[in-house]
Amino acid sequence: MSDIEEVEIPNPSLIPSQSWKHFVAGGLGGMCGAIVTSPFDVVKTRLQSSLFQNHATVGVINTGGAAVVGMPRQPGGLLWNFVETGWILRDIYREESPRALFKGLGPTLVGVIPARSINFYTYGNGKQIIANRFNNGEENTYVHLTAAAIAGIITGTATNPIWVVKTRLQLIASRHESSQRSLGGSWSMIKQILRNEGIRGFYKGLSASYLGVTEGTIQWVLYERLKKMTAGTQGQGSVQEWMGMLGSAGAAKCVATLITYPHEVIRTRLRQPSVNGVIKYSGLIQTLKLVIAEEGARSLYGGLSAHLMRVVPNAAVMYSIYEGILRWGN
Template sequence: MTDTAAPKASTSFLPAKSWQHFVAGGLGGMCGAIVTSPFDVVKTRLQSSLFREKHTTMSMAETGHILRDIYREESPRALFKGLGPTLVGVVPARSINFFTYGNGKQVIANNFNDGRENTWVHLTAAAIAGIVTGTATNPIWVVKTRLQLESGARTALGGSWATITTIMREEGVRGFYKGLSASYLGVTEGTIQWVLYERLKRLTAGTEGKGGALEWVGMLGSAGTAKCVASLITYPHEVIRTRLRQPKVNGVMKYTGLWQTLRLIIAEEGARRLYGGLSAHLMRVVPNAAVMYSIYEGILRWESK
């Protein structure tokens, strides 16, 4: 395992220009979310039991059919349902995650590993960043999920506010933290992604500073591959989290806990359903990660000049 030297510690607890990670992460997340929003809507519906009867397969062809059906039956705007809450959630979520990870790995290295970064430093920083981000932004994702599971089209602002008031009235504050246990389980995805990204980025380090297409291809490939592998390993938590965030049906909350949801899905629908929406998910998150990380790295490099 090859270590890399972390920047020298500054007189403050946080590294110099720590704000760059916050800004770069937020901008990268915003651009990625806008570009891939239609696939996010499809993924959420395929993960949910509310659309199980209509959509039963998980192929890329099925993803295309659902996109077509939403466009024809609900309007083009429906392909961007939940984008308002998504952006409200993505910008702070990515800002918090990149800020916590980017600065955290330096703080951990400087204070606990003689100023050097390695895989264990990256793993620890990524896990902390995932927990902090999940806790801070879970209410936003609950609202987004509820919006995407509705048929028809409402304005983002009006729909979001109506959903917020409904959750508060029917479920209380705890309703905004539905799926938080699954989000914590999903910290493993972010951890795997960051660690793998750092390793792949190191393998393509020979292209850095040369400019041109080769350098950016290496960066895009590292980000996309890391996200793809992490998603394939940890995807079932996404389905469980979506089920936990579903609204009541006929006044009954069907999914009430992490393990109860896991057992119920397997018993009623089979283990295969834990991968519902996987194709749509990969079609969204892989290019999303490529866009997000390239913008993040680009801003950091531009600010460092």
């Protein structure tokens, strides 16, 4: 009787081993980045909102239960936008208190941590699954693009209610309103939205969020490509290696933002509270047409400077922590 050699046939599981690392690393990276750049997020939200654009001086605007501080608006180029960002940071600090620079940070963290965890988990594991199942285990641009798009749709759907609450909180001038602080203010805002707008109110701006999936897709694809281009820095010392990684993350985010930024403005407008009971922005196309008709196409880039000052370092911090945890865990 001849010996028959048993051959073990690999049976890879659907979810890659140690997939949880992507979830943890993404959440920690997102948390650290959000805390560091929170003041710029407040400025960006206010510059995107129409509630702040037609007031020559700082003042309180009645929005039917929510008061917001108007910001000075003057014509100028890109350099002026960066100067304006600094002035707005100063005015918020003086007029509303230093705490106002971190307004909405509670719901931001509540949103960022699961959003980044979901996004990095879905993308990090998704690209491996797609490559193994459909591309003989090899990653390429199409694999990265598909995984990033799926991750963006899942993340946007799951976390949209949190971003609605965060946006509403950032549009409230709460210098004397202790109730509108941190998670306590978040709970009050949740009840207010539910009472006035119902469940649908938490999904305002979702269409613009889906449009914004293109930003995350472009960012991931560019990051993967730039990371390969800087792969030669690996083994040349920790400083060069990490600088290559930081540069890849920052550059990918910058390019993706410049290409897709108008969806940010449209999404903020859709999430604005009603003014004297009137909802001005009701849909994606309606908002786009109305903004261009009333304010010009240039307004679709309102708050871009503050946004870039926030998201570029945010991406660098987030991706470096993400990559660091993945490498440390190996």
